Amino acid sequence: MTRSGSIAAKGDVLGTVDLAVPKTADIVQGLPKINSMFEVAKQATNIEGRLDELWEDAKKQYRGVEAAKMAIRALQMELPAEIQSVYREQGVSINAKHIELVVRQMTNKCLVVQGAGLLKPGSLVSYLDVEAAQALMTSDSIVVRPVVRGITRVGMDNHVLVGMGFREVDNVLLADLVGGPALHPLSGIKENLMIGKAISAGTNAST
Numbered sequence: 001m002t003r004s005g006s007i008a009a010k011g012d013v014l015g016t017v018d019l020a021v022p023k024t025a026d027i028v029q030g031l032p033k034i035n036s037m038f039e040v041a042k043q044a045t046n047i048e049g050r051l052d053e054l055w056e057d058a059k060k061q062y063r064g065v066e067a068a069k070m071a072i073r074a075l076q077m078e079l080p081a082e083i084q085s086v087y088r089e090q091g092v093s094i095n096a097k098h099i100e101l102v103v104r105q106m107t108n109k110c111l112v113v114q115g116a117g118l119l120k121p122g123s124l125v126s127y128l129d130v131e132a133a134q135a136l137m138t139s140d141s142i143v144v145r146p147v148v149r150g151i152t153r154v155g156m157d158n159h160v161l162v163g164m165g166f167r168e169v170d171n172v173l174l175a176d177l178v179g180g181p182a183l184h185p186l187s188g189i190k191e192n193l194m195i196g197k198a199i200s201a202g203t204n205a206s207t
Contacts, residue, residue: 030086030087030089030090030092032044033086034083034086034087037079037082037083037086038083038102038106038150038151039150039151039152040106040148040149040150041150047075047079047148048148050075050078051071051072051075051146051147051148054070054071054074054075054146055067055068055071055145055146057071058070058071058074064134064142064143064144065110065127065130065131065134065142065144068110068127068144068145068146069127069146071146072107072110072127072146072148075103075107075146075148076100076103076104076107079103079148080096080099080100080103083099083103084096084099102151105151105154106148106149106150106151106154107146107147107148107149108126108127109124109125109126109127109147109149110124110125110126110127110130110144110145110146110147111123111124111144111145111146111147112124112125112130112142112143112144113143113144113145114141114142114143115142116133116137116141116142117133117136118133119133119142124147125144130142130144
C-alpha cells in the first residue's frame with residue numbers, strides 16, 4: 001500500500017475499503033441442527049440432560065409436581081432462545097411465539113413414576129390431570145418426572161390416522177393392535193382433512 005507523501009506508481013494500491021458481506025438468508029445450513037432440537041435427538045443434543053439438571057435444581061426448592069413444572073418452565077425459556085440463535089446465525093428472523101408454541105407442546109406431559117387411581121406408572125399424562133388427581137387425595141402419593149419429547153412423538157398422540165402420517169405406520173398400527181380394540185371417532189380437523197370430509201371449523205361449526 002502506498003504511504004502518505006510518497007510517489008505513487010502505476011499499479012500501486014492506494015488504499016483498501018472493508019466490505020461488509022451481508023448474511024444470506026439461507027436456513028438450509030442450519031436445518032439439521034434445528035431438526036435435532038425439535039426431535040430431541042440424543043445423539044446431537046443434550047436437551048434431556050439439561051432438563052434433568054433443571055429438575056434437580058427445582059427439587060431443592062419445590063416438591064413433587066411443582067418441582068417438575070418449574071423445571072419445564074425453565075426449559076421452555078431456554079430452548080426457544082437456543083433455537084432462535086441458530087436461525088439468527090443464518091440471517092433468518094422468525095417470530096419467537098411460533099417456536100414457543102411448539103416447545104410448549106413438546107413439554108406438556110410428564111411421566112408418572114408412582115401413580116394412584118387412574119394414573120398408572122409409566123404413562124404420560126398432562127400436568128392438569130396430575131393436579132386434578134392430587135386434589136382428590138390427602139397426601140402427595142403421585143410422583144412424576146418432567147419429560148421433553150420430539151415433535152414426531154407429540155404428533156403421534158393424536159388420532160391413529162394422524163399418527164400414521166409421521167412415517168410410523170407400522171409402529172402406530174402395532175401399538176393400536178396390542179392396546180386392544182379402540183374407537184377412533186373422526187371428529188377432529190386433522191383426520192377429516194386426511195379423508196377429505198368437512199372439518200369442524202368455521203362460522204357454522206357447532207360448539
